[in-house]
Amino acid sequence: MSEHEISKAVVKRLPRYYRYLGDLINARVERIPSNELSDMMNVTASQIRQDLNNFGGFGQQGYGYNVKYLYNEIGKIIGLDKTYNMVVVGGGHLGQAIANYVKFEKRGFSIKCIFDINPELDGKMVRGIPIRMTDELPRFLRENDIQIAALTLPKSGAETVASVLVENGVKAIWNFAHTDLDLPEDVVVENVHLSESLMQLSYDLNHRRTMEKKS
Amino acid sequence: MSEHEISKAVVKRLPRYYRYLGDLINARVERIPSNELSDMMNVTASQIRQDLNNFGGFGQQGYGYNVKYLYNEIGKIIGLDKTYNMVVVGGGHLGQAIANYVKFEKRGFSIKCIFDINPELDGKMVRGIPIRMTDELPRFLRENDIQIAALTLPKSGAETVASVLVENGVKAIWNFAHTDLDLPEDVVVENVHLSESLMQLSYDLNHRRTMEKKS
Numbered sequence: 001m002s003e004h005e006i007s008k009a010v011v012k013r014l015p016r017y018y019r020y021l022g023d024l025i026n027a028r029v030e031r032i033p034s035n036e037l038s039d040m041m042n043v044t045a046s047q048i049r050q051d052l053n054n055f056g057g058f059g060q061q062g063y064g065y066n067v068k069y070l071y072n073e074i075g076k077i078i079g080l081d082k083t084y085n086m087v088v089v090g091g092g093h094l095g096q097a098i099a100n101y102v103k104f105e106k107r108g109f110s111i112k113c114i115f116d117i118n119p120e121l122d123g124k125m126v127r128g129i130p131i132r133m134t135d136e137l138p139r140f141l142r143e144n145d146i147q148i149a150a151l152t153l154p155k156s157g158a159e160t161v162a163s164v165l166v167e168n169g170v171k172a173i174w175n176f177a178h179t180d181l182d183l184p185e186d187v188v189v190e191n192v193h194l195s196e197s198l199m200q201l202s203y204d205l206n207h208r209r210t211m212e213k214k215s
Numbered sequence: 216m217s218e219h220e221i222s223k224a225v226v227k228r229l230p231r232y233y234r235y236l237g238d239l240i241n242a243r244v245e246r247i248p249s250n251e252l253s254d255m256m257n258v259t260a261s262q263i264r265q266d267l268n269n270f271g272g273f274g275q276q277g278y279g280y281n282v283k284y285l286y287n288e289i290g291k292i293i294g295l296d297k298t299y300n301m302v303v304v305g306g307g308h309l310g311q312a313i314a315n316y317v318k319f320e321k322r323g324f325s326i327k328c329i330f331d332i333n334p335e336l337d338g339k340m341v342r343g344i345p346i347r348m349t350d351e352l353p354r355f356l357r358e359n360d361i362q363i364a365a366l367t368l369p370k371s372g373a374e375t376v377a378s379v380l381v382e383n384g385v386k387a388i389w390n391f392a393h394t395d396l397d398l399p400e401d402v403v404v405e406n407v408h409l410s411e412s413l414m415q416l417s418y419d420l421n422h423r424r425t426m427e428k429k430s
Binding site for chain 1: 221231234257292295299307308309312315324362386387389395401411413415416421422423
């Protein structure tokens with residue numbers, strides 16, 4: 001696999017490595033053998049080696065991984081060494097929940113404003129972040145160099161808002177609306193479809209007996 | 216692939232089929248050729264056939280799929296022909312956002328109660344669903360035949376609450392807490408780690424130029 005074609009599956013695992021390494025730093029662990037990291041994360045040591053080899057590999061045979069170094073390097077690969085300006089479009093409970101996550105801010109994702117069409121929310125503050133009306137969105141995007149937008153509004157309004165975002169320079173959309181957005185090639189999207197996630201849980205619950213039979 | 220070992224990738228696609236077929240029903244489409252469904256969903260017709268063949272296949276060569284029939288059959292596979300009693304543990308914005316999704320209720324997921332440790336929330340109602348204190352959780356679970364619990368509380372409290380859920384008969388956990396839960400084999404879990412999802416978006420945003428180069 002060339003360095004320009006990292007599989008989606010590997011990318012999906014990077015934040016999990018980052019989380020476990022962060023926990024190790026908090027526990028003041030400086031070095032960890034790949035087999036211990038593997039036990040902790042419940043993946044094989046060879047999987048870990050393969051994943052990290054996509055990025056040049058960070059292991060030192062016999063000495064294990066330097067926790068802090070690996071944490072920082074994975075952080076850089078993910079892009080956590082930079083800061084991002086974000087907006088949230090949709091000021092309902094989900095939008096407010098996202099605005100309330102202090103953790104995102106710590107990782108460099110700075111939420112500058114929340115937008116909604118409900119006039120009752122106009123001017124309200126969520127953790128110091130103002131809610132403004134959606135008609136002010138285009139101007140705000142242009143004037144505040146916004147790179148990322150979270151879409152936490154109903155399906156019906158999502159496509160229109162996505163166009164406005166793209167026209168005004170947003171390059172990454174975190175889409176919670178239950179629809180697949182039609183976006184230009186240079187705009188990246190990450191979908192969080194909650195009802196599809198609940199349906200997967202339902203499937204697993206109903207096919208659980210099969211799993212019991214197997215074991 | 217035997218019918219008892221449907222891959223996770225196939226299961227992940229089922230809710231998306233279900234969504235598109237639901238949209239077709241709303242648009243009063245009765246029958247759809249596999250190539251049209253494939254164009255609409257942006258997957259190959261052969262992928263669709265393979266996926267559905269895992270469940271016996273539902274196509275009629277030359278006539279396409281019967282939309283309503285396929286919708287209902289996929290619904291049954293997912294388990295949407297039944298109803299489920301649910302609780303939400305964690306009454307913050309995210310928990311309240313989930314309680315507010317009327318759509319879940321329509322699909323058969325009935326949220327009976329929200330639990331929190333904050334006394335200020337005690338007795339509050341969210342869309343007719345009461346918030347109660349977490350110390351009442353074990354008794355409530357036993358008395359109300361709860362099968363599914365959403366965990367929308369901080370990482371620190373998640374493992375303890377998960378034990379209480381499991382001890383009192385909950386068989387499916389929808390985990391929004393940013394930690395991997397250690398659960399018995401017969402309990403299914405679906406993780407929604409929002410910060411990991413945002414990190415994937417960040418990765419994609421930062422590796423976007425590579426994608427442009429390729430095209």
